[in-house]
Amino acid sequence: MLTVKSFEFSPIQENTYILYNEFNNAMIIDPGCYFDGEKETLADFIDKMKLTPKMLLNTHCHLDHVFGNKFVAEKYGLTLRIHEGEKKVLEFAPASGLMYNMPFDNYNGAFDFIKEGEVIDLDNDSLEALFTPGHSPASLSFYNKKDGFVIGGDVLFRQSIGRTDLPGGDLDTLIESIRTQLFVLPDDTKVFSGHGPVTTVGYEKRNNPFLM
Ligand SMILES: [Zn+2]
Ligand SMILES: [Zn+2]
Numbered sequence: 001m002l003t004v005k006s007f008e009f010s011p012i013q014e015n016t017y018i019l020y021n022e023f024n025n026a027m028i029i030d031p032g033c034y035f036d037g038e039k040e041t042l043a044d045f046i047d048k049m050k051l052t053p054k055m056l057l058n059t060h061c062h063l064d065h066v067f068g069n070k071f072v073a074e075k076y077g078l079t080l081r082i083h084e085g086e087k088k089v090l091e092f093a094p095a096s097g098l099m100y101n102m103p104f105d106n107y108n109g110a111f112d113f114i115k116e117g118e119v120i121d122l123d124n125d126s127l128e129a130l131f132t133p134g135h136s137p138a139s140l141s142f143y144n145k146k147d148g149f150v151i152g153g154d155v156l157f158r159q160s161i162g163r164t165d166l167p168g169g170d171l172d173t174l175i176e177s178i179r180t181q182l183f184v185l186p187d188d189t190k191v192f193s194g195h196g197p198v199t200t201v202g203y204e205k206r207n208n209p210f211l212m
Pocket of ligand 2: 014064195
C-alpha cells in the first residue's frame, strides 16, 4: 500500500508529494521546496519516518515543480525521471525563475525518461504514467489503481483546470487529456493536484465548471 504525504512549498504554493510503502521505500514527486527551511522540512520527514527515497519523478517541469530536484537528487543519489517532452520545459525553468524573481539551481544530472503508459514499480506497488498534455507539452499523471489515486500535477484542480497560456499549453488538448485519461478512472479515485486540496474524479465530473 502506498501512503501519500503532501507538503505545500514556495510562494507559488506548490504541492510536493512523498509516496511510501510498508517497506519504508519512497518516491518523491515534484519537489517544489525552494527555501532552505522547506528542504529541511522534506528531509526531516524522510528521516523521521526512516524512509529510503528510491525515485524522483516530475509530473511536468514548470519551475514550481522542479525547485527541489537538484537537492533531492544529490541528497538521495537519484536520477530524475520525466517524460522526454518536458526536458525543454526544465531547461527553461531557471529563466522563468528569474522572471518570477526566484532564482534557483536547476537539476543538472542524467535523465531516465518515462514513456506514456509505462508502469513504474516500487516493490508491490505501481504507478501508471498517463499522458496528460495541455497544461505543459508532456505532462504525466501517475495513477495508482490499487489504492485509487492519481498524482495529476497541474492538469486538474478542485473545480478548476491548469492554465494553458504557457509555452506548449493548449486548452483543447488539456480538456481532451482530462476526459480521456482522468475521467475514465473510477469516480472515487482521489486526485492529488499540483496546487490546492485533494479532490476526486467523481466530484470533478459533477462540479468542475470547465468540464460540464
Ligand atoms: Zn505547471
Ligand atoms: Zn504548478
